Amino acid sequence: MEVVPHLHHGGYAPRNALNADELKQGITERSQTRGDETSIRAWLQNHFYRHLVSNFEPAQRIHTQEDALTVLGCSPAPRWLSRHFNEQDKTVPLVWVDPKAPPLLLQEALLVEFLASRSGTPLEGKLERINCPQALMLWEKEHAQMVTRTAQGWRASQPQALRSVVTCGEHTWVELLPKSPLLRAEMAYESYAMRHCLGQFADRKALTGGYGEYYxxxxxxxxxxxxxxxxxxxxxxxxxxxxxxxxxxxxxEQVKGKQNRAPIERYVEPLLRGLNALGTDQQSPPDCIAMGIVRTHAGWMRIEQVSDASDQTRLVVRYPHLFARLAAPSAMVEWLVAARQVDLLQHVEPQAASVRYAVRHVLDPLNPPDLSDNRHFSTEGVPWVGLSSAHAAGIIDWQAKTR
Structure with missing residues (x-):
């Protein structure tokens, strides 16, 4: 971080510059060469110019008219110069500022950086309210914070290390380019911003070792x-x-939101679009299940949207507790749950009549079926051919003994 010398911490001090016109012309020419935005150029012509005249150091003090003529050399003296030295009150000092001094050009460059970084922020429309000393102090403060954060693992994002792959409305999926020499720096930025271990390197300066080295x-x-x-x-x-x-x-391998948590709901749709565009195998890792999304034969979707019987079966076999999230479970899935984890049906009543009948004692344990009424076994739209009351009672007794 470069240190800005001798800042005037208030506004603009009372001081005159012998070469004020030359200073202003230099500001304008450099701004045009850089192609600065109109608002930035106007700020420099106003506030940076006033700073050079009033506050900038180093500046050569002009005590006599002879000093002024020496500094000016072949340049003509301004008309007001004689009047300045003839006045009795000389409390307002006169200085000459080298228009090409490296500290001057450095300050101008960092101020352009400061102003450009405010583009698109609420501060952009309020720049004229910030004088040059205030802007320089803000720049110093921000860069001191950057030094501290860099020691903690922070890096600035490196656009050269990124490739856009999928656009999702206001968001874009980018890939960190594996062959980029800036890959590790971009990993460090991602890790610092997201507070996870992807780019946590043991040596934060060399970007080597630790979790970051693995990835x-x-x-x-x-x-x-x-x-x-x-x-x-x-x-x-x-x-x-x-x-x-x-x-x-x-x-x-992993899908992580900030602080290693599952991404929040507002990013589920961009995630689905990204995964379907990138293409993956059929596996649905725990991170995705935690978000409520799953890989099906038709692609990635929310669990509630899974309607294919084979996809539902594959999901429930591995994650039985997700049965409750299926909007329209198939009869096969309900039979599977009845056989493996029947208590789940106490919270989600089966839609298949055959399953409801088979687990009626679970659904309503306080009102067991009346086995003396043979008609009970041919209701609910399900025919139970050849099933007698005695046979049914035997099945229920057997179930009770084996539970």
Whole structure:
């Protein structure tokens, strides 16, 4: 961080500059060469110019008219110069500022950086209210914070290390390029912003070792691909890591929101769009299940949207508790739950009449069926051919003894 010398911490001090016109012309020419925005150029011509005249150091003090003529050399003296030295009150000092002094050019460059960084923020329309000393102090404060954060693992985002892959409305999925020399720096930025271990390197300066080394090494060697869901300001909201197999297929390794938590609801749809666009194998890892999404033969979708009987069966076999989230479970799935975890049906009444009949003693344990009424076994639209009351009673007794 460069230190800005001798800031005047109030406004603009009473001082005159012998070469004020030259200073203003230099500001304008440099701004035009850079192609600054109109608002930035106007600020520089106003506030930075006033700062150079009033506060900037180093500045050469002009005590006599001879001093002034020496400094001016072949340049003509301004008309007001004689009047300045003839006045009795000389409390307002006169200085000459080198228009090409490195400290001057440095301050101008960092102020342009400060002003440009406010583009698109609420502060953009209020720049004229901030004088130059205030802007310089804000710049110093922010860069001191950056030094502290860098020591804690922070890095600035590196656009050269990113490739846009899927656009989802206001958000974009970007891939961290494995062959980029800035990959590790971008991993460090992702990790710092998201507060997880992806880019947590043991050596934060060299970006080596630790958790970050594992992920970086895997990505650099083609065994893993790393993706980030970014907003229009470049802020990450989901980090996605995918294991790459020899046949080119990808399995989701992790899907993380901030602080290693599951991403929040507002990012579920962008995640689904991203996963379906990128393509994965048929596995649904725990991170995705925790978010309420699952891989089906038709692609990634919310659990509530899964309607295919085979997809439902595969899901419930592995995660029985997700049965309650299916909007329209198939009869096969209900029979599966009845056989393996019948208590789940106490909370979700079966839609299949045959299953409701088979587990009626579970659904309403305080009102067991009347086995003396043979008609009971041919109701609910389900025919029970050849099932007598005695036979039914025997089945229920057997179930009671084996539970």
């Amino acid at each position: 970086a090494h895997a990505a650099e060697n083609g065994h893993m691909r790393l993706f980030s869901l970014r907003d229009s300001q470049g802020q990450p909201h989901i980090t996605l890591s995918m294991t790459v197999h020899a046949n080119g297929e990808m399995t989701i």
